[in-house]
Amino acid sequence: MKKVTILIPCYNEQESLLTLYARLKLLMDANVSYCWEILFVNDGSKDNTIHIIKQLHYKDSRISYVDLSRNYGKEAAMLAGFDYATGDCMVIMDADLQHPPELIPGMLMLWEEGYDDVYAKRKSRGKESWMRKQFSLLYYKILQKTTRVEILQNVGDFRLLDRKCIDVLRTLRESQRYTKGMFCWIGFKKKEIEFEQCDRLAGTSSWNFWSLFSLAIEGITSFTTAPLRLSTVVGFFISIIAFIYMCYILAKTLIYGDPVQGFPTLMIVILFLGGVQLLSLGIIGEYLGRIFYETKNRPVYVVREYSGEIKN
Numbered sequence: 001m002k003k004v005t006i007l008i009p010c011y012n013e014q015e016s017l018l019t020l021y022a023r024l025k026l027l028m029d030a031n032v033s034y035c036w037e038i039l040f041v042n043d044g045s046k047d048n049t050i051h052i053i054k055q056l057h058y059k060d061s062r063i064s065y066v067d068l069s070r071n072y073g074k075e076a077a078m079l080a081g082f083d084y085a086t087g088d089c090m091v092i093m094d095a096d097l098q099h100p101p102e103l104i105p106g107m108l109m110l111w112e113e114g115y116d117d118v119y120a121k122r123k124s125r126g127k128e129s130w131m132r133k134q135f136s137l138l139y140y141k142i143l144q145k146t147t148r149v150e151i152l153q154n155v156g157d158f159r160l161l162d163r164k165c166i167d168v169l170r171t172l173r174e175s176q177r178y179t180k181g182m183f184c185w186i187g188f189k190k191k192e193i194e195f196e197q198c199d200r201l202a203g204t205s206s207w208n209f210w211s212l213f214s215l216a217i218e219g220i221t222s223f224t225t226a227p228l229r230l231s232t233v234v235g236f237f238i239s240i241i242a243f244i245y246m247c248y249i250l251a252k253t254l255i256y257g258d259p260v261q262g263f264p265t266l267m268i269v270i271l272f273l274g275g276v277q278l279l280s281l282g283i284i285g286e287y288l289g290r291i292f293y294e295t296k297n298r299p300v301y302v303v304r305e306y307s308g309e310i311k312n
Contacts, residue, residue, distance in 0.1 A: 003035040004108065005087030006101075009077035010053070011043045013095040017052045021060075023101045028062065031105060037087055038063045040095075041080050044071030057307055069302040075177035076301040078157065082170045084306065091160045099158040103195050107160040116162040116188035120195050121155050158195075159183065175293050175300055 006024065010017070021038075028036040042050045042065060050067055057063045066080050078092065089111055093099040099120065107118040157179065161169070168186050169179075 001033070001035045002089070003037060003087040004104075005037045005039050005081075005085040005090040006104070007039050007041065007078070007081035007085060007090050007092045008095050009041045009043055009074050009081065010045060010049050010095045011071060011074070011077075012045045012047045012049060014045075014047045014049045014052055016096050017049065017056070020095055020097055020101075021056055021063075023097070025060070027101050027104060031108075034108070035087075036062050037085070039081055039085055040065040041077040041084075042067045043074065043077040044068055054307075064307050065305075066303055067305040069304045072301045074157075075179050078179055079169075079173075079177065080301050080303065082166050085166060088163050089160055090163075090166055092157045094158070099156075100195060103158075103193065104160075106193055110191045110193065111160055111162065113191075114189065115191040116165050117159060117183065117190040118193055119155050119159040119183070119190060121192050123194050123196050155192075156180070162188070164188065173300060175296075175298065176290050177300070 008020070013020075024038060028034075038060075040053045040063065042053060050065070053063070053065045057065055064084075066084050068077065068080060081090070081092070089108075091104055091107060093101070103120060107120070110118045161183075165186060165188055169182060172182055
C-alpha cells in the first residue's frame with residue numbers, strides 16, 4: 001500500500017488546527033487505499049499550536065510532528081518536512097485552510113498517472129489588496145526575465161511531490177532558501193491543477209509587506225545574477241556619459257575660459273554618481289551576504305522533538 005505524507009508547516013495556528021484535522025480525517029477515512037501520515041512541523045509557535053498537535057498525535061497514530069527549537073521560517077520548516085517525511089509522495093499545504101484538502105484526491109490521481117510534481121495554481125489571488133497583487137505580478141515578470149529557470153506564476157507551495165523529488169530537495173541544503181524556485185529548478189514531470197484559494201480560516205497572516213519583499217529579494221538573488229550584471233551595465237554607460245561630459249567641459253574651458261560657473265550641475269553629477277555607486281555596492285553586498293551565511297555551514301534548522309518513524 002502506498003503511503004502519502006501531508007506536510008503542514010505551522011506557526012501560531014492554534015485556532016485552525018482542529019478544523020483542519022477534521023477535514024483531513026474525512027479525507028483519509030474516505031481514501032483507505034492509501035496509508036496516510038500527517039506531518040506537522042511546528043516552526044517555533046508562541047501559542048498552543050504544539051500542545052494541540054501533541055493531543056492530535058495521541059488521538060490519531062497517523063499524525064506525527066517535528067517541533068523546531070525556534071522560529072526558522074517557512075522555508076526551513078519545509079526542509080524539515082522533506083527530511084522527516086516517510087511517504088511515497090508528499091502533499092505540502094498550509095494550516096490555515098487556504099489550501100482545500102478536498103483537492104488532494106485529484107492530485108493523487110495525476111500522481112498515479114505518472115506525474116512527479118502536481119502543483120496547484122490559483123485561479124485568483126483572493127482578497128489581496130490591489131497594490132500587493134501588482135507588486136506580485138511585477139516581481140514574477142522581473143524573475144522570468146532575469147532567470148534561466150521558469151518560475152511559475154500564481155503557484156505557491158500547495159503541491160504533491162513524488163519521493164524522487166523529495167529526495168532531491170533534501171540534498172539542497174543552502175541556508176538562504178527560495179523553495180518555489182527549487183521546485184522549478186529540479187525539473188521532473190510536472191502537471192498543473194487549478195483551485196480557488198479560500199480565505200484564511202482564523203488568525204492573521206505573518207507575511208507582511210516587508211517579509212514578502214525580503215522573500216522577493218531571496219528569490220532574485222537565489223536564481224539570477226542579473227542585478228550584478230545590471231550594475232555593471234549601468235556603470236559602463238554612466239562612465240561613457242561622464243567621459244563625454246568631461247570632454248565637453250574641457251573643450252568649453254579651452255574655448256570660452258573658466259568663469260567659475262556650474263555649481264548646480266556639479267552637485268547633480270556628484271550626487272547621481274554617488275547614488276549609483278551606493279546602489280551597486282548594495283547589490284554586491286546582497287550577494288556577499290549570501291556567501292557569508294553559506295560559508296558558516298550551519299544547519300538550516302534545529303529539532304527540539306520529533307514523534308514518528310525515522311526515515312534515513
